[in-house]
Amino acid sequence: MPESATARVHEQVGLSVELGHETPLELDCGISLGPFTLAYQTYGTLNAERSNAVLLCHALTGDQFVVGPHPVTGKPGWWELMVGPGRPFDTDRYFVICSNALGGCMGTTGPKEINPETGRPWGLDFPVITIRDMVKAQAMLLDHLGIEQLFCISGGSMGGMQALQWVASYPERCYTAVPIACAAKHSAQNIALNEVGRQAIMADPEWREGRYQELGTNPAGGLAVARMAAHISYLSEPALQRKFGRTLQDRSNVTYGFDADFQVESYLRHQGQSFVERFDANSYLYITRAIDYFDLAADYEGVLANAFRGAETRFCVISFTSDWLYPTPENRAIVRALAAVAANVSFVEVVSDKGHDAFLLDEPDMFETLRGFLSGAAARRGLGGP
């Protein structure tokens, strides 16, 4: 792997590279960003033909640490079950790359980082970014790594949106694409949910118009509420019922107060609390906004099929029966658009009661589907077995 002089190993966040020195990143909002930093991790080895690279795109609150231990939390990576030797994204076979999304807070340029023009954290001076901007930044990373074509572009949720955008923007660079549990546009309900999260953050007096870093405050309360609200949308009613029901938390009776009487409350509070230790409130605003703005068809005369016209990419779309954030009909709309241009597409709806988060969990049908799809494509691409 070619390492240019600008590549460096950050003591905490692994690999990162400064991009956009000569040609800045032209953002959708009209601002030119450059140079900027992209933090990333790689797993496995790039082959001599440079044909076995897999780019995984993380979801809203994910990061480049696909496989753990995570440098901040010490926990396993978000796709530990999917990536590694013998896993569907087999690191004995593929060279797996994941970068922290533009606007993120794990080393990539985002509102938390220092604005070189002012010497202060960007905060709300950071330009509003889009899914397409994130993808453009990733394409610059691939140029830096000397990878012309990806064997596979994949991700779940916001990561799946990026996978779709990748094929639309750079069809010739995507041999296969696996968008999982996602949609070609963000629905009104999902924009509404994101807005609740953003309002929770901005209503926190410690948010200070986004300048909390300089002023030494921390809108952890607002960010935790945002996470709690969002987390409900990642689960499903049956899963919540199965996991918690109406079980009380370490007590035999309700307390007639507002303590966390129920286990489900305690669980959500814990989700909120652990989230604020690793995530930046302004990043949350920016990335949810990027997701809200995503409407792939809008860039193609309102016809989603046009986004994929002429693409030779082989697709595998996966959805989950109990996902109400990006339900199967949204995933099927992608499949229909692909069929309309006679693209090469497989589509599997996995039966699961675990809701949207199923894509991160132990779902054997998802693993088997991916294994079969990737093996078939790898044979066609001339990638040998492990």
Next chain:
Amino acid sequence: MNAGSGRTSARPDHRLIAELVEPGSRLLDIGCGDGALLELLAREKSVDGRGIEISQEGVNASVRRGLSVIQGDADTDLADYPEAAFDYVVLSQTLPAIRDPRGVLLELLRIGRIAIVSIPNFGHWRNRLHLLTRGRMPAPRGSGEPWYATPQIRPCTIKDFVMLCRELGIAIDRRTQVDSRGRVRRFSGTGRFANLFGEQAVFVLSARSSRTPASGTKRG
């Protein structure tokens, strides 16, 4: 392709379809089941194949084999495909399970240049005898499914199918029968023997230049 191991010989109608298909062509298999035909065609004819299958188990099995298959319904989802997207569109043993066979037949020849349709022949002598002597609906051989549970909601005979094609202005370029022992039989003449002794029939269809104007094949 992943070459499977311990493969048993292919179904007779699959074998027959494979003989009809030009190597390297683009093909859509509607109701592809577990992908056995698509795999055979990819392996032996280097066909660029796609599949639609209504059952999720079938789709999962196919995708695991490395085939391009989507979960979908022939009655509703063919409208998504553009005109002449495929060299061949295959409907193997699926026609009796379709709500609107007429509409689907027209769709086949809109999205494909050639349609290959195989049907179980309800007019086979065994079915006729069963109905005559026992007075009960014959179940498809080997399935043992009672009349109220069979997916074959619209069983037809070879003759019924030929008449429908005539009505729709569809040309039957070739017709082949398979008898109860899986042997390929070609009956000449009017088709009376075929309708009596053919257990399955495979038709190769194409659109006649003078198509019935009222057929309204454009959708979506």
